[in-house]
Every structure is written in C-alpha cells, then in structure tokens.
Amino acid sequence: MxxxxxxxxxxxxxxxxxxxxxxxxxxxxxxxxxxxxxxxxxxxxxxxxxxxxxxxxxxxxxxxxxxxxxxxxxxxxxxxxxxxxxxxxxxxxxxxxxxxxxxxxxxxxxxxxxxxxxxxxxxxxxxxxxxxxxxxxxxxxxxxxxxxxxxxxxxxxxxxxxxxxxxxxxxxxxxxxxxxxxxxxxxxxxxxxxxxxxxxxxxxxxxxxxxxxxxxxxxxxxxxxxxxxxxxxxxxxxxxxxxxxxxxxxxxxGGNSPLVILDDVDLDAAVSTGAWGSFLHQGQICMTAGRHLVHERIADEYVEKLAAKADALPVGDPDRDEVALGPLIDAGQRDKVHSMVTTSVDAGAKLVAGGTYEELFYRPTVLDRVTMDAPAYADEVFGPVAPVMRVSSVDDIADIAKASPYGLSLGILTANPMRGMEIADRIPSGIVHINDQTVDDEAVAPFGGVGDSxxxxxxxxxxxxxxxxxxxxxxxxxxxxxxxxx
Missing domain, CATH: 3.40.605.10 (Aldehyde Dehydrogenase; Chain A, domain 1)
Structure with missing residues (x-):
C-alpha cells in the first residue's frame, strides 16, 4: 500500500x-x-x-x-x-x-x-x-x-x-x-x-x-x-x-568539523574515512569533515590518495544511476561552494581534485596546503570539499582545531586511542569520534554542538x-x- x-x-x-x-x-x-x-x-x-x-x-x-x-x-x-x-x-x-x-x-x-x-x-x-x-x-x-x-x-x-x-x-x-x-x-x-x-x-x-x-x-x-x-x-x-x-x-x-589524522594510522583506511566524511551527501551535512588536519610526515601520500579517491567517485542523478554523489540542492548553494573553492585557490590553496561542476553536480574536491584564512577552511562550505592543512605536532593540532568558532564534531584517527582522547580533551566539541570520521547520528545518543554550532x-x-x-x-x-x- x-x-x-x-x-x-x-x-x-x-x-x-x-x-x-x-x-x-x-x-x-x-x-x-x-x-x-x-x-x-x-x-x-x-x-x-x-x-x-x-x-x-x-x-x-x-x-x-x-x-x-x-x-x-x-x-x-x-x-x-x-x-x-x-x-x-x-x-x-x-x-x-x-x-x-x-x-x-x-x-x-x-x-x-x-x-x-x-x-x-x-x-x-x-x-x-x-x-x-x-x-x-x-x-x-x-x-x-x-x-x-x-x-x-x-x-x-x-x-x-x-x-x-x-x-x-x-x-x-x-x-x-x-x-x-x-x-x-x-x-x-x-x-x-x-x-x-x-x-x-x-x-x-x-x-x-x-x-x-x-x-x-x-x-x-x-x-x-x-x-x-x-x-x-x-x-x-x-x-x-x-x-x-x-x-x-x-x-x-552549522559546523566546520576537524578530522585529525596522525602519522601512525593505516593510511588507506584514513583516506577512506576522510573521503566519506567530506563527500557523503555532497558534503551537505552539518557534521561533514570540513578540515583535514594531517600530520606533515604522511600529508603528501594522504593528499595523493584522497585526490585519486575523489576523482574515482561517480556523480549523477541518484534516482537513475548508481552514484556516490548526487546534486547540490540548488544553484545558490552550488555558486557559494564554487566561490569558496576558487577564492581559496586564489589565496594559495592547491586544487588537486575536482573544483568543477555541471548543472548542480559538483565534483568531489580536494584542496591542499590551505591556510587558516582560506574561505574553504575558515567557514562552513556545505559542499563536497576536503581542505587539507598540514600539521607538525599535537600542540599544533589542538591550537588550530580550537581556533575555529564552530564546535560540532571532531574525528581523530590514530593507532593509539588514548593519545586521541588526550587531543580530544583540548578541543571544544559537542561530539568526538576517535578512529572514525565526523558524521554519525544515533537516536540513543545526545546530539549537539558548542560555540557557533x-x-x-x-x-x-x-x-x-x-x-x-x-x-x-x-x-x-x-x-x-x-x-x-x-
């Protein structure tokens, strides 16, 4: 019926x-x-x-x-x-x-x-x-x-x-x-x-x-x-x-949730997790991984593999085709996303995947070497964009992550979960996922953010x-x- x-x-x-x-x-x-x-x-x-x-x-x-x-x-x-x-x-x-x-x-x-x-x-x-x-x-x-x-x-x-x-x-x-x-x-x-x-x-x-x-x-x-x-x-x-x-x-x-990737992780698993966190539902999720804070020792390889993953994801009409990403909700949202990508590139970020669209179908995008004042890093994009910032220490991670006014979700990928918990204690966030990406929701769990979130x-x-x-x-x-x- x-x-x-x-x-x-x-x-x-x-x-x-x-x-x-x-x-x-x-x-x-x-x-x-x-x-x-x-x-x-x-x-x-x-x-x-x-x-x-x-x-x-x-x-x-x-x-x-x-x-x-x-x-x-x-x-x-x-x-x-x-x-x-x-x-x-x-x-x-x-x-x-x-x-x-x-x-x-x-x-x-x-x-x-x-x-x-x-x-x-x-x-x-x-x-x-x-x-x-x-x-x-x-x-x-x-x-x-x-x-x-x-x-x-x-x-x-x-x-x-x-x-x-x-x-x-x-x-x-x-x-x-x-x-x-x-x-x-x-x-x-x-x-x-x-x-x-x-x-x-x-x-x-x-x-x-x-x-x-x-x-x-x-x-x-x-x-x-x-x-x-x-x-x-x-x-x-x-x-x-x-x-x-x-x-x-x-x-x-809103959110601009950081995904912290330490240098002791399984890199392929981290790339899969990072792609899902940023590209799921075209990035139109408040918990989307909006900032990839990657340890500098593994950053080159992480970016290379994340870009390859982004390039391989099919984008199209989800009502007709088997796709990973569908359309953005409307032209206004698409234009906002694209403007944030292009102005971030103008500010010095390196475009390594995506950054293009047809109609409302925006390709999953990877930006490397973003700075804290790049629009795609500083603000919520609400599109399929993964900005990568290279970090050198736990202190860097904590200082950079908590500098954002948002505090919705936090993901930390590490071979040492207790090390992840120590980092989490230093970053204000309503939600923390250690060894998972930032997007999750269960009816039995309290959900909400702090600060501008x-x-x-x-x-x-x-x-x-x-x-x-x-x-x-x-x-x-x-x-x-x-x-x-x-």
Whole structure:
C-alpha cells in the first residue's frame, strides 16, 4: 500500500487533515533534473497562527492520554516509516538529491527516532525531593505545550523526526515547518505517517513555508519551545527573536568539523574515512569533515590518495544511476561552494581534485596546503570539499582545531586511542569520534554542538530529549492546610 494513495498533499498544508494553504503553493523541484515534480502548500503567518491556536487547544487532551497510548502511536509511526521505506527513499532521491545509501540511512534513523520516542513515553518523569517541612516534595517534568520545529533541507527526514517524535511522546503538540525545498520528504511524509499512526487532529501539524512562516512560528504566543536546525547565521536570528518573547529555543547549527589524522594510522583506511566524511551527501551535512588536519610526515601520500579517491567517485542523478554523489540542492548553494573553492585557490590553496561542476553536480574536491584564512577552511562550505592543512605536532593540532568558532564534531584517527582522547580533551566539541570520521547520528545518543554550532546536546537519548521538550515543575503536598502567624 502506498503512503500517498492520492495527491491530497498537493498544494496543501497538514492541520490534522490536508487543507489548502492561505499562503498559496510552491513548486517541488528535483535538483537533479530541474523538473517540477509536484506542488506543496506554502504557509504564511495566517496559516501558522491558526495552526498554533489549534495545537494549543488539542495539546491538553494529548497530554492526558496514557503513556501506553502515546507509545503505541510512536511505535506505529516507526513501523510505517519502515513499511513505506522504498517510497520514502524515492522521494528523498528525487527531492533532496540523496544517493541511495543516504536515503536508506535517513529512513532507518527516522524509524529509530520513533521507536526511541515510544520508549521515552514510559520513562520516570520526576524525583522525590528532600524538604524541611512535614510534606511531600517532588519535581516533575510536564509537557512544554506547543513545540515549533524548523527543519532544514539537507537530511530532512531525520532532522524533522528527531524533534517531532520525542516532543509528541512526552505530551506536546507539534508544529513542523520543513524547508520548502524538501516539503515532501521532510514534511508531507511525516504528516501522512503520523496521521495513519493515530495522532489526534491538531496535535501534529505540518506547514512548509518561508521566512514569514518561520518568524510567526517563533513569535506566536501559543508556541512555547522552538527547535531549530539550520545555519549559524539564521540560528542567531531565531535565538534573538525567541529571546524577545522569553521563549526557550534549541539551536543545532552549522559546523566546520576537524578530522585529525596522525602519522601512525593505516593510511588507506584514513583516506577512506576522510573521503566519506567530506563527500557523503555532497558534503551537505552539518557534521561533514570540513578540515583535514594531517600530520606533515604522511600529508603528501594522504593528499595523493584522497585526490585519486575523489576523482574515482561517480556523480549523477541518484534516482537513475548508481552514484556516490548526487546534486547540490540548488544553484545558490552550488555558486557559494564554487566561490569558496576558487577564492581559496586564489589565496594559495592547491586544487588537486575536482573544483568543477555541471548543472548542480559538483565534483568531489580536494584542496591542499590551505591556510587558516582560506574561505574553504575558515567557514562552513556545505559542499563536497576536503581542505587539507598540514600539521607538525599535537600542540599544533589542538591550537588550530580550537581556533575555529564552530564546535560540532571532531574525528581523530590514530593507532593509539588514548593519545586521541588526550587531543580530544583540548578541543571544544559537542561530539568526538576517535578512529572514525565526523558524521554519525544515533537516536540513543545526545546530539549537539558548542560555540557557533549551537546550544548544546538537545536531541537524542532519554535525558536530552526530556530536558528539551518538558518544563520542570516543583510540587509539594501536605495533609492539612498550612497555618501562618497572621
């Protein structure tokens, strides 16, 4: 049975049912072909305001639902994602340009997020506190109310589900605003999944839209928590706006993650790891290995082998061919990537692979001898680019790596894991992988960065998810009404 039995999602938003958007509609475009493959609803401020009011009205009943029933809904959602995996992967390939492996990974992780959220619903939600008075004193975690989720285009299914599922599990209503470039695979898919799983009308709503919709979601008084995943520049604006409304906001932002390669590694394994970390999903991942810090004794051979690997990777339409890399999401992103490559070369970097494109298909690129002020080294590229800097000592590595304002993920490759841990202790980072590259995500692990990469680990794992999507309430209870001296 197809997930989308009809085209009811076309030109619509999901409010518990598919309805036309007051903001009209927008094309769904394949980045590989440039063809319009559908039309999605485009929410405006009016749509968001009405949805928030519906969500606030529906949330109390959902919070009062037993944890067994909420858990069952989340389990059904996970099963629906798996059962309809082929159809969902096809949308991920066509709409987001994901290669088959990346599309499959997203379905797997999104289903896992739902299953973990189902388990979250039955977790203890408080603790008994000591008190100096003859009473019961305890703290409990209560639903925040209405949670607004703003998700990006790059891994749309995962980056929507990882906030939506746990927020629903602990009793919140959720408004999801996916990126309009991935309104189907990052939005309509989840709307249909949660509708079929049994989420009551108004508790989960999905409204693709642009800046106007996002601004209203942050400003609306019915929305108490914002979960935003996106660039650091936009995240700052979201955080500033949320602060004006005294609204809690979770920011998972950009990265420029270092991959440290010491001189005692298996070089072929290191090259494989480095290529995967920089070129997976065309480098359009916040955790992408954005800086290769390679010990100078092995740098020449590493660069040579990495360039050969890059030159051999097939690039093309993932919906038609067996490829390693698909297209970048749009022309604006392609032009940004290419500008950062060319200006880095102008600044002295050596182009040893790639640096060319056809349409939105950008060749995997290796830059050698980059300096700290080269754009492709200093900033997040969000494209298939591996900048290599040569380092001479552990002190160099630590000083160079921590000089970046970003602090999302860190990979360290070495024959001595304890040496890797010593280096990790000197580099601020929300995530550390010793003897692996920088890109990974599991529903059971806390995820988040420091510095310009966000406000900490706010997704994944029991503790992080409960803290993210509930409020702490102190409660006391005593047998008789208290008496006071006046």
């Amino acid at each position: 197809s997930l989308f039995e009809t085209d009811s999602w076309s030109a619509a938003v999901f409010t518990g049912r598919w309805t036309p958007a007051a903001g009209g509609d927008a094309p769904v475009v394949s980045p590989a072909t440039g063809a319009e493959i559908g039309r999605a609803g485009s929410a405006n401020a009016e749509d968001i305001s009405a949805a928030a009011e519906r969500a606030a009205a529906a949330q109390r009943g959902w919070a009062d639902t037993s944890f067994e029933e909420r858990a069952a809904v989340l389990r059904r959602a996970g099963a629906l994602l798996e059962e309809n995996g082929d159809e969902i992967m096809a949308w991920l390939r066509r709409e987001s340009g994901a290669a088959p492996g990346m599309a499959g990974f997203q379905v797997h992780v999104a289903a896992a997020e739902c299953y973990e959220a189902a388990a979250l619903a039955s977790q203890p939600y408080g603790e008994v506190l000591r008190t100096g008075k003859p009473r019961l004193s305890f703290a409990r975690q209560v639903p925040a109310g209405v949670v607004g989720v703003i998700a990006p285009f790059n891994a749309p299914l995962i980056l929507s589900t990882r906030s939506v599922a746990p927020a629903l599990a602990v009793g919140n209503a959720v408004l999801l605003k996916p990126d309009p470039r991935t309104a189907v695979c990052g939005g309509a898919v989840l709307a249909e999944v949660f509708r079929r799983a049994g989420v009551p009308e108004g508790v989960f709503q999905m409204l693709p839209g642009g800046i106007e919709a996002g601004e209203q979601l942050v400003a609306d008084p019915n929305v108490r928590v914002i979960s935003f995943t996106g660039s650091s520049a936009v995240g700052r604006k979201v955080g500033e706006a949320a602060g004006r409304y005294l609204k809690r906001v979770h920011l998972e932002l 966000g406000t900490g680990s706010r997704f994944g794992g029991t503790r992080a998810n409960i803290e993210a999507f509930t409020e702490t309430q102190w409660v006391t209870m005593q047998a008789d009404v208290a008496r006071y001296p006046f």
